Amino acid sequence: MEKEFINPAELPNWERSFSQVVTIRDGAVKTIYLSGQVAIDQEHKLIGQGDLKVQAQYAFCNLRKALAAAGASAADVVKMTIYVVNYKPADATVIGEVVKQVFGDRNLPASTWLGVRNLALEGLLIEVEAVAVVEV
Numbered sequence: 001m002e003k004e005f006i007n008p009a010e011l012p013n014w015e016r017s018f019s020q021v022v023t024i025r026d027g028a029v030k031t032i033y034l035s036g037q038v039a040i041d042q043e044h045k046l047i048g049q050g051d052l053k054v055q056a057q058y059a060f061c062n063l064r065k066a067l068a069a070a071g072a073s074a075a076d077v078v079k080m081t082i083y084v085v086n087y088k089p090a091d092a093t094v095i096g097e098v099v100k101q102v103f104g105d106r107n108l109p110a111s112t113w114l115g116v117r118n119l120a121l122e123g124l125l126i127e128v129e130a131v132a133v134v135e136v
Contacts, residue, residue, distance in 0.1 A: 001026045008069035011062055012040045021070050030136045032070045036083065036127040037062040038119065046123045052084075052091060055125045056098040063128055064102070074102050076132040077109040083127040087115025095126070 006021040007013055014020065014035075022033045039047040039055035040062075048054025067073055084091055095113070103109065109130070119127050 004070075006066075006069050008065055010042060010065045010069075011037075012042055012044050021066050023070050025136060028135055030071070030134050032067070032072050032076070032132040032134065034063060034066045034070075034130045034132070036081075036129040037066060038121070038124050038127045040121070040124075046121070048125075049123055050125075052125045053094050053098065056095050056128075057101075059126050059128045060098055060102045063130060067130075067132060070132070070134075071136075072132045072134050075107075076134050077103070077130045078133050079110045080112075080128060080130040082111065082113045083116045083119060084113065085116055085118055085125045087113070 002025040004023045004025070005019040006023065007015045007019055008021070011020050018035055020035050024031045024033075037059045039058035041047055047058045064074060067076065082095065084095065092113075099108070
C-alpha cells in the first residue's frame, strides 16, 4: 500500500492544518480522499459572500481541481458529503442544480447532506468532501 499527500497549487494552501488530497494505492486501485472544498480561492479570499449558489459552484470547482491533481474526475467520485450552514429545504434546489452540472443525471455518487450551524471560516455557506476510486 502506497500513500501520497497532495496540496495542489491551484487550491488554497492549508498544508499546516491538513492535506487537500490523500491517495492510497493498493494494487491496481487508487482511493482518493478529498478534504472539504469551500468557496475560498488560492489567495484565501472568500468567493460569493452570502450567495449559496456561487459558493456551491466554486466549492465544486475546487473539488474538480483536487480530483485532477490526483488523476481523477467527477465520474470517479463514489461518495460525497455536503455540509450547508443553516440548511433549509429550499437549499436543495440550488445545490442540486450545481450537483447536476458536475455529475450529470446518472450514476451519482452516494451522498449525505448535513445542515450545520457554521463551518471553519466565517462567511462559508457550503463545504463538499468526497471519496473517489480509480483504476491505475
